Amino acid sequence: MKEESSPPVSASKGGGGGTDLRTLKVVCGIAVLITVLHLGHGLHHIFAHANHHGIAFWAGATLAAVVGVFSFIGGVLLFKPGP
Numbered sequence: 001m002k003e004e005s006s007p008p009v010s011a012s013k014g015g016g017g018g019t020d021l022r023t024l025k026v027v028c029g030i031a032v033l034i035t036v037l038h039l040g041h042g043l044h045h046i047f048a049h050a051n052h053h054g055i056a057f058w059a060g061a062t063l064a065a066v067v068g069v070f071s072f073i074g075g076v077l078l079f080k081p082g083p
Helices: 017-051 055-077
Strands: none
Touching: 017 055
């Protein structure tokens, strides 16, 4: 009878590739947080120099703020360990 051999450690689940994926998630999280910082900086300049009279301004500012909040949450979740 022929015995089945186990797969190499690098090919089995959890072998070797976990740290690479974790590093990628951390780098992506940092990139997202830097992008959110840039969005916040742009919002600051819009509020400082724009005409605040009009629904279009407030709708755009609100939408940008919502996108910024969700992007921040997504960036922070990339740091959380998990699957």
